[in-house]
Amino acid sequence: MKTTFGALSLIFILGVLLVVANPNYGLKFGLGEGNWEEYRYTDQYYIEHGVEEVGGTNIVTDIVFDYRGYDTLGEATVLFTSIAGAVALLRKWRGEE
Amino acid sequence: MRPQNSDMGLIVKTMARATIPLIGIFGAYVIVHGHITPGGGFQGGATIAGAGVLFLVAFGLSEAKEKINKNFYSVLEGIGGLVFLTAGMLGLGVVFFYNVLWHKGPVFNGEAGTLLSAGYLPIMNLAVGLKVYTGLVSALFAIALFRRWKK
Numbered sequence: 001m002k003t004t005f006g007a008l009s010l011i012f013i014l015g016v017l018l019v020v021a022n023p024n025y026g027l028k029f030g031l032g033e034g035n036w037e038e039y040r041y042t043d044q045y046y047i048e049h050g051v052e053e054v055g056g057t058n059i060v061t062d063i064v065f066d067y068r069g070y071d072t073l074g075e076a077t078v079l080f081t082s083i084a085g086a087v088a089l090l091r092k093w094r095g096e097e
Numbered sequence: 098m099r100p101q102n103s104d105m106g107l108i109v110k111t112m113a114r115a116t117i118p119l120i121g122i123f124g125a126y127v128i129v130h131g132h133i134t135p136g137g138g139f140q141g142g143a144t145i146a147g148a149g150v151l152f153l154v155a156f157g158l159s160e161a162k163e164k165i166n167k168n169f170y171s172v173l174e175g176i177g178g179l180v181f182l183t184a185g186m187l188g189l190g191v192v193f194f195y196n197v198l199w200h201k202g203p204v205f206n207g208e209a210g211t212l213l214s215a216g217y218l219p220i221m222n223l224a225v226g227l228k229v230y231t232g233l234v235s236a237l238f239a240i241a242l243f244r245r246w247k248k
Contacts, residue, residue: 051209052209053196054196054199054215054216054218055132055196055199055206055209055214055215055216055218056131056132056133056209056214056215056218057132057133057209057210057215058131058132058133058134058135058136058137060135060137061131061132061137061215061218061222062132062218064137065137065194065217065218065221065222066194066196066218069185069193069194070193070194072181072221072225073181073182073185076178076181076225076228077178079228079229079232080174080175080178080228080232082236083174083232083235083236083239086236086239086240087235087236087239090239090240090243091239091243092243
C-alpha cells in the first residue's frame with residue numbers, strides 16, 4: 001500500500017515537472033524566450049568553429065581543454081589537493097605507532 | 098578468529114587476471130583517442146583506475162603493496178599536473194591556453210580527425226589521464242593501507 005502510494009506520487013510529481021518545464025506553455029527560465037539562440041550563441045559558435053580553431057573533432061574535449069582550460073586546471077588542482085589531504089589525514093601520525 | 102586473509106578466492110583472481118589487461122587497454126584507447134572520439138583523459142584515467150582497484154580488491158593488500166609503489170605514483174601524479182600546465186603555457190606568446198601546436202606547431206598538426214592532430218589536446222589528455230589514474234589509485238591505496246579504525 002505504502003509502496004504503491006509512493007510510486008503513484010512519484011509519477012504525479014514527474015508529470016507536474018513535465019508540464020512545468022515544457023518550453024511551449026510552462027515556466028520560462030532566463031532571458032531567452034522565443035529567440036534563445038540570440039542569447040546562447042556560444043553553443044553554435046563551438047559547433048561551427050571548434051574543429052578549425054582547436055583541432056579536435058571531439059567538441060567536448062575542445063571546450064574542456066581549450067575554451068574552458070582554466071576550469072580544467074582548477075579541476076586538476078582540486079583532485080591533487082583532495083588526494084594530498086586524504087593521504088595527510090589517513091597516514092600514521094607521530095603519536096601512534 | 099581466522100587468520101588475516103585479505104585476497105579473494107580462485108575464481109575472482111582468475112577473472113581479475115583475465116579482465117585487468119582488457120580494462121587497461123580500453124582505458125588507454127579512450128585516453129589516446131580523446132580528441133577524436135567520445136571520452137578523454139579524465140574518463141580513460143578513471144577506467145584504468147578501475148583496473149587498479151580491481152587488482153587491489155581481488156589480490157589483497159599484501160600483494161598490491163609489492164606491485165604498487167605509492168611514492169612512485171605520487172611522483173607520476175605531480176608530473177601529470179606539470180605536463181598539463183606546461184602544455185597550457187606553450188602558447189603563452191599569444192595567450193594562456195592558446196593552441197599554438199595546432200596553428201603553427203611542428204608536431205600534432207595533421208588533418209583534423211587523425212590521431213596526430215589537435216595540437217596540445219593529445220598531450221593534455223595523456224597528462225590528465227596519468228594524473229587521474231595515479232591519483233585515484235593512490236587515494237584508494239591510502240584508504241586501504243592506513244586503517245584508522247580499531248580492530
